[in-house]
Amino acid sequence: MRARRRHVLVLTAVDAERDAVAAGLAAAGRAGSGFEAVTVGVGPAAAAAGTMYALMEKLTVERWHPGLVISAGIGGGFAPAAPVGSLAVAETIVAADLGAQTAEGFAPVAELGFGRSEHRPPAGLSRSVADALAAAYGPVLTVSTVTGTAERAAELAGRHPGAVAEAMEGFGVAEAAAFFDFPVLEIRAVSNAVGPRDRAAWRIGEALAALTSAFGKLPGVLEVEAAHDGT
Numbered sequence: 001m002r003a004r005r006r007h008v009l010v011l012t013a014v015d016a017e018r019d020a021v022a023a024g025l026a027a028a029g030r031a032g033s034g035f036e037a038v039t040v041g042v043g044p045a046a047a048a049a050g051t052m053y054a055l056m057e058k059l060t061v062e063r064w065h066p067g068l069v070i071s072a073g074i075g076g077g078f079a080p081a082a083p084v085g086s087l088a089v090a091e092t093i094v095a096a097d098l099g100a101q102t103a104e105g106f107a108p109v110a111e112l113g114f115g116r117s118e119h120r121p122p123a124g125l126s127r128s129v130a131d132a133l134a135a136a137y138g139p140v141l142t143v144s145t146v147t148g149t150a151e152r153a154a155e156l157a158g159r160h161p162g163a164v165a166e167a168m169e170g171f172g173v174a175e176a177a178a179f180f181d182f183p184v185l186e187i188r189a190v191s192n193a194v195g196p197r198d199r200a201a202w203r204i205g206e207a208l209a210a211l212t213s214a215f216g217k218l219p220g221v222l223e224v225e226a227a228h229d230g231t
């Protein structure tokens, strides 16, 4: 039997992010209609495994055909592009610490000849979503270790010019989506600055509220984009 409907599948790391996304969709009148948010766990490996499981379940059990896959949640923002409480949308989704350390510096896995180091969301769509959400737009880095020093933040920013945010799941979600050729977006609400570790400066509530606001607007933005595409 063929999958019939095309929907948007949103993957978050934790339930609080999923609930923030769901609250936005509910405010837009889209709870349970065309969108679903699923928690997949923290980090790129959990994200890839959880996304693959969710996609297989949608395709084979629920006969749900995801037309778009979105990695969403809180993240660290690079100054000055993405201050706390703001939004960031990925132009590219980059595996920033997947590779090898060499005498000449970090070598990304793609340069070593193994697989991919980044995924590129559909450029027109990601740019339109960023504009509509008044979000910073640029590379969003996926890391397995949260940045905790100014030196590491500067190293990442130097290696990835224009980077707007870092988080831990985007590349894992994108790898699973790419397996099926599904388009992917990453949307982050900034809870903290990328830099020296300072737990007291975290603003998780503010970031979750920004995530809710983003998903309140997103269905309308995607509908306009689909109308332009004639899809």
Ligand SMILES: O=C(O)c1cccc(C(=O)CC[C@H]2O[C@@H](n3cnc4c(=O)[nH]cnc43)[C@H](O)[C@@H]2O)c1
Binding pocket: 013, 014, 042, 043, 073, 074, 075, 076, 077, 143, 145, 146, 147, 148, 166, 167, 168, 169, 191, 192, 193, 194, 197, 198, 199
């Ligand atoms: O203990 C710490 O200092 C610490 C700092 C940042 C994040 C954590 C986490 O364990 C939460 C990771 C969780 O949140 C996303 N996230 C939020 N901010 C960042 C960040 O600056 N860098 C990377 N990931 C971040 C991430 O996607 C995870 O889902 C602990």
